[in-house]
Amino acid sequence: MNPSFQAALVINIFLILGFLIAVVAYREDLGAKFSPMLAVAAALGLCLLPPTIASYSAANGQVYSFEDYSLQNFLPIFIGFLILFAIYIFDLIGGLDESNEFFILCLTSASLLSSVLVYTFLLFRIRHNGT
Amino acid sequence: MELRIIAVIVVSIFFFLSILMSIFPIMNPMSGHDAIMKAMTPYFIVYPFLILILTMAVFFLFKSLDADTRKKAVFLYVAVAYLFTMLTLHISCFSIKIVSS
Numbered sequence: 001m002n003p004s005f006q007a008a009l010v011i012n013i014f015l016i017l018g019f020l021i022a023v024v025a026y027r028e029d030l031g032a033k034f035s036p037m038l039a040v041a042a043a044l045g046l047c048l049l050p051p052t053i054a055s056y057s058a059a060n061g062q063v064y065s066f067e068d069y070s071l072q073n074f075l076p077i078f079i080g081f082l083i084l085f086a087i088y089i090f091d092l093i094g095g096l097d098e099s100n101e102f103f104i105l106c107l108t109s110a111s112l113l114s115s116v117l118v119y120t121f122l123l124f125r126i127r128h129n130g131t
Numbered sequence: 132m133e134l135r136i137i138a139v140i141v142v143s144i145f146f147f148l149s150i151l152m153s154i155f156p157i158m159n160p161m162s163g164h165d166a167i168m169k170a171m172t173p174y175f176i177v178y179p180f181l182i183l184i185l186t187m188a189v190f191f192l193f194k195s196l197d198a199d200t201r202k203k204a205v206f207l208y209v210a211v212a213y214l215f216t217m218l219t220l221h222i223s224c225f226s227i228k229i230v231s232s
Binding site (some may be wrong): 043044047048049050051053054055068069070071072073074075076077078079080081083084085101102103104105106107108109110111112113114115116117118119120121122123124125126128 | 146147148152154155166167170174181182185193205208212215222224230
């Protein structure tokens with residue numbers, strides 16, 4: 001495995017761990033002030049994970065990171081759901097805030113429409129390319 | 132603007148960029164991807180508006196509910212969207228297998 005790819009993966013894993021710690025620490029007295037910021041930073045890190053995997057596999061001459069390319073396309077959407085469920089845990093612990101609720105609805109709508117977008121892309125690809 | 136709203140917007144934009152950036156490395160002009168992108172351009176343009184309309188519609192629909200029912204309705208919406216995505220993933224894997232076999 002490429003060393004810079006390993007470094008990118010390690011950074012992403014640290015961000016994901018930070019995200020999980022932020023979720024757990026949210027209601028603690030010490031963690032309550034910085035954990036939402038940490039969670040946002042980690043959510044951005046999570047969003048960077050699928051493009052990192054895709055770009056490095058493309059740079060290594062391999063077009064798809066996974067055996068089946070639909071998995072590569074759907075990965076960001078599942079990461080969106082991971083963020084959603086984590087925010088939902090925030091809400092279950094801290095009570096449903098209106099801006100959080102709007103964010104949940106916005107991200108759910110985006111995920112719903114993104115899966116339509118990805119499926120449309122796959123159908124077009126089958127039509128133009130054969131597979 | 133409140134810091135929380137900025138965070139929401141930044142995460143949403145990054146999420147959308149993440150989807151686009153994981154599709155773009157697959158792009159290859161030799162295998163008809165230019166034609167695909169040309170066909171999908173109208174969808175890319177209306178995509179943010181579709182999200183906004185759907186979000187506002189669901190938001191105002193849920194606003195009429197009381198707090199406890201709204202909490203359940205939001206969870207149900209997320210669960211239905213998750214199931215829909217899983218279904219789409221399986222259908223696309225199935226379609227690729229049918230075409231490539």
